[in-house]
Amino acid sequence: MTLLDAVRIALRTIWAQKMKSSFSVLGVFVGVTFLIAVVSVIEGMNSYMTEKFAGALLGVNTFQLRRFPDFQTGDVSDSTWRAWVRRPSITYADADAAVAGLDPSLLWSWVSQNTSDVEYRGKTAARVRVAGTNEQYFDVKGWRFAAGRPFTSQEAQTGQPVIVMGYDLAQRIFGDADPINRELKIQGMPYRVIGVVESQGNLFGMSLDNFIVAPAQSPVRRFVNPPNVIDELVVKASSAQQMQAAMDQVEAVMRTRRHLRPAEPDNFAVETASGVLDFWDKINSILLLALPGLVSISLVVGGIVIMNIMLMAVAERTHEIGLRKSLGARRRDIMRQFLVESATLSTVGAAAGVGFGLFVAWMVTTLTFMPARVAPWSVLVGVGLGAAVGIGAGAYPASRAARLDPIAAMRQE
Amino acid sequence: MTNIVIRTHDLRRTYQMGAETIHALRGVDLDIARNEYVAIMGPSGSGKSTMMNVVGCLDSPSGGQYWLNGTEVSELTDDALARIRNKEIGFVFQTFNLLPRASALHNVELPLIYAGTSARKRRERAAVALTRVGLADRMGHKPNELSGGQRQRVAIARALVNDPSILLADEPTGNLDSQTSEEIMDVFAALHAAGQTVIMVTHEPDIAKHAHRVVTLRDGRVHSDTLRDAA
Numbered sequence: 001m002t003l004l005d006a007v008r009i010a011l012r013t014i015w016a017q018k019m020k021s022s023f024s025v026l027g028v029f030v031g032v033t034f035l036i037a038v039v040s041v042i043e044g045m046n047s048y049m050t051e052k053f054a055g056a057l058l059g060v061n062t063f064q065l066r067r068f069p070d071f072q073t074g075d076v077s078d079s080t081w082r083a084w085v086r087r088p089s090i091t092y093a094d095a096d097a098a099v100a101g102l103d104p105s106l107l108w109s110w111v112s113q114n115t116s117d118v119e120y121r122g123k124t125a126a127r128v129r130v131a132g133t134n135e136q137y138f139d140v141k142g143w144r145f146a147a148g149r150p151f152t153s154q155e156a157q158t159g160q161p162v163i164v165m166g167y168d169l170a171q172r173i174f175g176d177a178d179p180i181n182r183e184l185k186i187q188g189m190p191y192r193v194i195g196v197v198e199s200q201g202n203l204f205g206m207s208l209d210n211f212i213v214a215p216a217q218s219p220v221r222r223f224v225n226p227p228n229v230i231d232e233l234v235v236k237a238s239s240a241q242q243m244q245a246a247m248d249q250v251e252a253v254m255r256t257r258r259h260l261r262p263a264e265p266d267n268f269a270v271e272t273a274s275g276v277l278d279f280w281d282k283i284n285s286i287l288l289l290a291l292p293g294l295v296s297i298s299l300v301v302g303g304i305v306i307m308n309i310m311l312m313a314v315a316e317r318t319h320e321i322g323l324r325k326s327l328g329a330r331r332r333d334i335m336r337q338f339l340v341e342s343a344t345l346s347t348v349g350a351a352a353g354v355g356f357g358l359f360v361a362w363m364v365t366t367l368t369f370m371p372a373r374v375a376p377w378s379v380l381v382g383v384g385l386g387a388a389v390g391i392g393a394g395a396y397p398a399s400r401a402a403r404l405d406p407i408a409a410m411r412q413e
Numbered sequence: 414m415t416n417i418v419i420r421t422h423d424l425r426r427t428y429q430m431g432a433e434t435i436h437a438l439r440g441v442d443l444d445i446a447r448n449e450y451v452a453i454m455g456p457s458g459s460g461k462s463t464m465m466n467v468v469g470c471l472d473s474p475s476g477g478q479y480w481l482n483g484t485e486v487s488e489l490t491d492d493a494l495a496r497i498r499n500k501e502i503g504f505v506f507q508t509f510n511l512l513p514r515a516s517a518l519h520n521v522e523l524p525l526i527y528a529g530t531s532a533r534k535r536r537e538r539a540a541v542a543l544t545r546v547g548l549a550d551r552m553g554h555k556p557n558e559l560s561g562g563q564r565q566r567v568a569i570a571r572a573l574v575n576d577p578s579i580l581l582a583d584e585p586t587g588n589l590d591s592q593t594s595e596e597i598m599d600v601f602a603a604l605h606a607a608g609q610t611v612i613m614v615t616h617e618p619d620i621a622k623h624a625h626r627v628v629t630l631r632d633g634r635v636h637s638d639t640l641r642d643a644a
Contacts, residue, residue, distance in 0.1 A: 005526055016514055323510045326471055327571070328499020328527040330492040406471050410510070 003340070010341035013313075014348065024309040025349025027302025028389055032350045032382040035295045036357025039378035041364055042287055044371035049280045059141065061243045063272045065090060065098060065233040065250055070271060087267045088258070089226075095233040097257060098250045106246055107236040109137040110216060112225040118212065120173045120184040128169060130186060132216035132224045138164070138197075140236045148180045148195030151215055159217030161191045166209030167199035186212070189219040202369070243272070299385060302349070303393040310342050310397035321401050322409025335402040342394025343387050350386020354379050418482060418578050418610050419445040419468060425476035426463050426633075437463035439633035440477065445579075445612065450605045452624035453614045460633040462583070465614045469502050469581045470494045482578055499527050503572025507584035509564045511556040511571075517543060518552040521571045528575060542570035546600055562593035569600060573609075580604065582613040586620055598623045 014021045064070065068084035076084075092110065099108050113131040117124050131137075138150040147170075151162050163184075170179045170193075179193045191214060200208035214220045216230075225231065235250065237243035247270050254268050314321070321334055329337075358379075361372035426438040437460045445451055455461045466472035467479065470486060473494070479487045486497060498504075503524075511520045521539035530538070543552055546566040556564050565585060572580055582601070586594035602623065605611050615621050622641070629637040 002529075005532070012514075319510075320512060323512070324523065324527070325495060326469070326498060326504055326510075327524045328495050328575075330495040330527070332492070333495075333527055407466055410506075413508075 003336075006336050006340040007344055009337060010344040013341055014345055020309070021345060021348075024305055025302065025345055025352070027298050027305050028346050028349040028386050029302075029353040029356070031295050031298030031302055032353025032386060033357040033360065034298065035291070035382050035385070036354055036374070036378050037360040037364070037372075038287070038291055038294075040357070040361035040372040040374045041370060042284060042291075043375045043378075044361075044365070044373040045280070046284065047373055048371045049277060059234075059236060060273065061238065061240055062140065062234060062236045063243060063247050063250075063270055064235070065095070065254065066231065066269045066271060069269045070232070089229040090231070090233065090268065091228045092230060093228070094254065094257060095230060098233060098253045099235070101249060101253065102235070102246055103242065105238065106242070107136045107140045109134045109140050109234050110230040111137065111232050111234055112216060112221070112230045114224045116186050116223065118169075118173065118184055118186050120182070123173065125169060125173050127210075129211040130220055130224065131211065131213050132218065132220045133213055134216060137213060137234070140234050143197045143200075146196045146198045147178070148193070150195055156215040157217065159215050159219075159221075161189065161218050162194045162214065163191045164195040164197060164213045165193060166197055166207075166211045168207050168209035169211065170196045186214075186220065187223050191218070247272070295385075299389050302346070303389045306342055306346055306390060307393040307397060309345075310338060310394050311400070313341070314338065314397050314401040317401075318404060318409045318412045321404050322406045322412070325404070325406035326410060331402040334404075335398045338398035338401050339391055339394045342398065343390035346390025346393065347383060347386045350383050350389075353386070354382045357382070416446045417444055417480075418447050418449075419443065419612075420480045421468075421477065422479075423477035424464075424467065424474050424479060426460075426467060426472065427475045436633055438467070438474070441630070441633070441635055443628065443635060443638075445610065448605070448608050448610055450601070450611045450623075450625045451613070452621035452627045453612065453630065454616060454618075454621050454627055455630035455636070456616065459630040459636075461614050461616075461630050463633075464630060465581065465583050465612075468579075468612065469504060470497045495527075499524055500575060501578040503569075503575065503577035503580045505565070505568050505572050505580065505582035505585045507587035509556070509561075509568045509588070511564060511567055513556055516553050516555055517548060517559065517567045517570075520556070520567055521574050523571060524575045538574055539570070542574040543567070545573065546570045560593075561589050562596055565589065565593075565597050566600065569597075569604075573604070579610045579612055582611070584615055585613060586615070586617070591619075594620065 067087050067090055095110050099106075102108070111131050111133045113129055115127045116130050117126050118128045118130075135151055135153050135156045146167055148164070150164055151160065155162055165179070173179070173184065174182060179196055182193050183190050184193065185191070197209070202208055221227075233250075235243075235246055237246055251266065251270050255266065258267055260267065324334065324337075358374060361374055364370055364372045421441050421443045424438050424441040424443075425436070428435040428437060439460075441460075441464065453461050453464060463472065467474050470481070471494075473489075474487050477487070478485055481497065481501060486494065489497070512523070518536070518539050521542050522535045525535040525538060540549075540552060543549060546569050548563060548566050548570065551559060551563060556567070559567065569580075580601075585601075586597055589597060598620065601611055601613070611624070613620070613624060621627050624641070626638070626640050628635060
């Protein structure tokens, strides 16, 4: 008897008992659904975090020099926090010294920011992120303009009250009207809109377009930071190696300026996107550790159910087994018939689980901000696990069937 | 010698029932030649079922020898016996023993599946066997769509499909009315006329009289062995 024949017999039997079959594979179905759905969400989050989160918030091959880290991962204790707050601020002088020795091909800008309400003809947009920076900031961010232009080096140096704003914010304030050259007020001071940046979308449901960028020397300097102080120096390199070299150099310059002895730790932070991603990797690895446990619980339960179903099938079909043996079925033929039946049953359940898992992943993508990306390996693993559970669970019932004595088996009815 | 299909010498079979030992066969010597039509008779408990099981290689003797086509089979393993059942023996049972959910054609194909015949060949040969027993127009029917006589014909077709050395029938008419029984006996007669060796276990003298030789067992031994002249 060929394997194909055995699978055909198995499918015939499974199909004849649709209801019973579908209940018996529930455990495997749930396990595989869970596997596919969770892996898809994790994979989706992975690419989301790397491409979008790190890319949009910090940028690739970009690092920042700050007083203390912008992205706190995990709990920061009170004492750590107090130590951070006691650190000296980063000043323009620090930034100038840090970038002085850097490769001129690197892009850099200082950034100081705060949130403020923005007024336009009596309308108010609340809590807008307002940043004071230089003209290289737009290149550091890699922004493209939906309208207008970035401010120029002259405008930055002379501190002109010109601003560039995010797409959603412009829509919110000006509606369909052209925002260019309109005047709005921040903290009572008038600014002229010269550019609108293309929409950056959102991150975890929060808009990334709710910002205004102005020259650091413009009147925004009065409320974003105390005089001479900046929040961060952002440096963008063109490669990872170049970035690492620049980071080392900035760190060295800062340590010299702060007169730190070799044993003393940095009293400033040099932060990269990969640092932020470490946090996600931590969550990720916890999820990936917990996943096999959860999946195997449902697969073990599913396997036990299938084993019982198969034991019942053997008991129910004792007569048939006796008949098949009398017609020339060898032990291995009977063994194979039940193993294949059990494996087929379980694999069908697993395949249904894959299907439903893909559906769940699709639902997650459609209904939530979380992206789901189906990992091909998870589909293969899911189906493979299904088959393996079926073979494992079928082994004992099948060997019982194979060892039946044909005369005794046929006597039973 | 080459014409002897079945030869047993001092064939014994004992069962252990708790502390009691049951001697079902107490030394049976029997030769059956090719193309014989033999009825094995005897009252219940005479050992005829055991004899049938041993001859059909479903059971192994406890003592003595059994040669099938000159090969001693008394000492073979389970799987080797399965092979012999598949190739050399065609069973016809009292209760037909068809798979209820399978068509007549699929039921007849079963022995060929275990013989490793290709799907196309199986279908062809099963169709030929069904045609031979007069069921060419019932191949797609399931057992519950067939009459008792038709079911037994399907079983006979299944027994014949591998061209076995012996057709071994165990009370083949036990579940049939006398009219249908005669029809089945006609089928057996035709097969015998075509050269088939037929061994039939029965306790009905009316049925046994169709055979050309009647072997009567009593208490696990051959009690009488008579050749008949019936045509």
